[in-house]
Amino acid sequence: MDEKGDGHLAALREMRSRAVLGGGQKRIEQQHARGKLTARERLALLLDDGSFQEFGTLATHQFSEFGLDKQRYPGDGIVTGFGKINGRRVAVFAQDFTVLGGSFSEVQSQKICRIQDLALESGIPLIGLNDSGGARIQEGVRSLAAYGEVFVRNVMASGVIPQISLIMGPCAGGAVYSPALTDFVVMAGDSYMFLTGPDVIKAVTGEQVTALTLGGADVHMGRSGVAHLAADSEIEGIGIVKRLLAYLPQNNNEDPPQVTPYDPPTRMDEALNALIPQDENRPYDMRDAIAMIFDRDSFLEVQPAFAANAVVGFARLDGYSIGVVANQPAYMSGALNIDASDKIARFIRICDAFNIPIVTFIDCPGFLPGTDQEYGGVIRHGAKIIYAYCEATVPKISLVTRKAMGGAYVAMSSKQMRTDLAFAWPTGQIAVMGAEPAVRVLYRDDVQSAADPAAKERELIAYYRERFFNPYRAADVGQIDEVIEPRETRPRLVRALEVLRTKVQQNPPKKHGLVPL
Numbered sequence: 001m002d003e004k005g006d007g008h009l010a011a012l013r014e015m016r017s018r019a020v021l022g023g024g025q026k027r028i029e030q031q032h033a034r035g036k037l038t039a040r041e042r043l044a045l046l047l048d049d050g051s052f053q054e055f056g057t058l059a060t061h062q063f064s065e066f067g068l069d070k071q072r073y074p075g076d077g078i079v080t081g082f083g084k085i086n087g088r089r090v091a092v093f094a095q096d097f098t099v100l101g102g103s104f105s106e107v108q109s110q111k112i113c114r115i116q117d118l119a120l121e122s123g124i125p126l127i128g129l130n131d132s133g134g135a136r137i138q139e140g141v142r143s144l145a146a147y148g149e150v151f152v153r154n155v156m157a158s159g160v161i162p163q164i165s166l167i168m169g170p171c172a173g174g175a176v177y178s179p180a181l182t183d184f185v186v187m188a189g190d191s192y193m194f195l196t197g198p199d200v201i202k203a204v205t206g207e208q209v210t211a212l213t214l215g216g217a218d219v220h221m222g223r224s225g226v227a228h229l230a231a232d233s234e235i236e237g238i239g240i241v242k243r244l245l246a247y248l249p250q251n252n253n254e255d256p257p258q259v260t261p262y263d264p265p266t267r268m269d270e271a272l273n274a275l276i277p278q279d280e281n282r283p284y285d286m287r288d289a290i291a292m293i294f295d296r297d298s299f300l301e302v303q304p305a306f307a308a309n310a311v312v313g314f315a316r317l318d319g320y321s322i323g324v325v326a327n328q329p330a331y332m333s334g335a336l337n338i339d340a341s342d343k344i345a346r347f348i349r350i351c352d353a354f355n356i357p358i359v360t361f362i363d364c365p366g367f368l369p370g371t372d373q374e375y376g377g378v379i380r381h382g383a384k385i386i387y388a389y390c391e392a393t394v395p396k397i398s399l400v401t402r403k404a405m406g407g408a409y410v411a412m413s414s415k416q417m418r419t420d421l422a423f424a425w426p427t428g429q430i431a432v433m434g435a436e437p438a439v440r441v442l443y444r445d446d447v448q449s450a451a452d453p454a455a456k457e458r459e460l461i462a463y464y465r466e467r468f469f470n471p472y473r474a475a476d477v478g479q480i481d482e483v484i485e486p487r488e489t490r491p492r493l494v495r496a497l498e499v500l501r502t503k504v505q506q507n508p509p510k511k512h513g514l515v516p517l
């Protein structure tokens with residue numbers, strides 16, 4: 001066939017080349033001037049070269065009111081399709097801000113839903129690149145209803161395929177809830193997320209905020225806990241998504257991929273034996289322990305700035321993906337509070353959904369006392385940790401490094417809550433409460449009636465500490481399976497997880513449990 005004479009091919013090519021321009025060259029330049037890439041440029045960076053297969057390229061909206069008939073762009077502000085990341089299949093969508101501010105339309109919804117359905121049926125992760133001013137105002141209830149279509153698919157896919165949202169510009173109004181329903185929200189550059197914008201807030205409350213002070217990465221990483229990872233630039237954000245994906249399986253019926261081991265499983269770091277300070281009230285950084293125990297440079301911390309009294313993230317052990325949960329004695333002495341409970345519980349459930357074994361490090365004086373916490377529902381939130389550990393059927397290993405006091409001992413992966421193996425370092429302290437309050441409760445009369453009350457109190461505290469401030473009583477009764485030298489931790493964990501790799505455990509059939517939300 002003579003191509004030159006083929007009007008059909010020419011028409012298709014013309015349409016495709018127009019689609020590639022989204023909202024047009026001028027809008028692309030504006031996007032670049034804002035320091036942002038276009039939807040297609042972002043996808044090109046995210047996906048392996050030449051792997052992208054686009055669908056819905058030529059779809060357009062069918063509305064004519066508010067001048068929309070003059071703004072009918074092929075693709076309608078979203079690029080959708082399939083591709084590969086490091087050779088693994090993924091489904092993707094990228095909102096195109098150059099078309100009507102990436103606003104969410106009925107057609108956007110249809111395109112996203114199509115990709116969501118195919119991703120779920122094929123059991124492959126879904127990654128959304130968000131850059132949108134929310135529901136397309138001109139479409140009225142149709143764009144609002146269209147959100148519901150996406151949300152229901154987010155929920156149906158939840159726990160089946162990994163869902164990752166990368167926020168790369170505005171994510172306003174209804175646009176926030178699809179990301180919020182996904183497993184990970186990653187914020188790049190000066191992106192922001194808010195439900196009601198600065199103008200509305202000013203009108204209603206009088207408060208003056210900007211998009212960034214209201215919903216920038218600092219806010220959602222540090223205060224609200226809405227975001228899980230952040231990056232200074234779009235390119236870095238795309239890199240984080242690729243790294244995150246490497247710890248996750250394609251779907252809940254698969255195990256996460258093992259990378260070729262690059263760090264000897266028998267390596268013992270002598271510095272671990274000196275990590276816990278002689279003075280038991282001095283802090284140390286739990287991340288130092290994690291860095292020495294797991295495969296070199298493998299730790300990807302999730303939500304590092306939110307509830308920094310807890311540490312969660314993915315690491316590798318002999319090349320296998322592991323979920324790490326820990327108290328952080330370097331911040332608030334590692335006490336558990338409302339935010340730490342939410343952070344830990346959510347992370348446990350993600351690991352459990354995606355067949356990632358959990359290793360828990362415990363150094364926690366207990367739940368944080370205070371009216372703020374009690375009024376805020378620390379009982380309800382703390383219960384989430386317990387629920388999540390009890391429910392999780394993946395291999396679970398715990399390690400008490402120092403304090404495991406009271407509720408913290410129980411909540412943080414204690415043996416009875418279906419933890420497979422429990423280790424402790426010799427510095428472990430497992431007791432119902434600290435020595436001072438315990439003596440006050442148990443021996444108030446003895447102390448008051450003593451000739452020298454202060455000396456009596458000191459004596460009783462010393463007695464209590466000798467009895468309980470070690471891991472051996474717990475080991476006596478089988479609550480701790482083995483007391484190990486800190487430096488032995490890596491080889492011990494490698495071997496334990498090797499055994500547990502084929503663990504099978506099931507929960508009773510039910511519609512769903514009632515996690516204390």
Ligand code: HXC
Nearest residue numbers: 100101103132133134135136137147170172173174175197
């Ligand atoms: C239609 C929109 C739009 C929207 C932006 N645009 N948002 N068009 N519907 N929701 C258009 C703008 O009119 C503009 O077109 C172009 O996109 C770029 O927008 P700018 O305002 O120039 O960009 P910027 O200054 O960067 O500001 C971005 C923004 C702002 C903060 C997102 O556009 C904005 O406040 N938009 C509305 C946000 C919002 O309130 N959305 C909520 C909708 S309600 P022109 O042609 O002028 O350049 C909702 C509820 C759903 O979503 C609830 C479901 C649970």
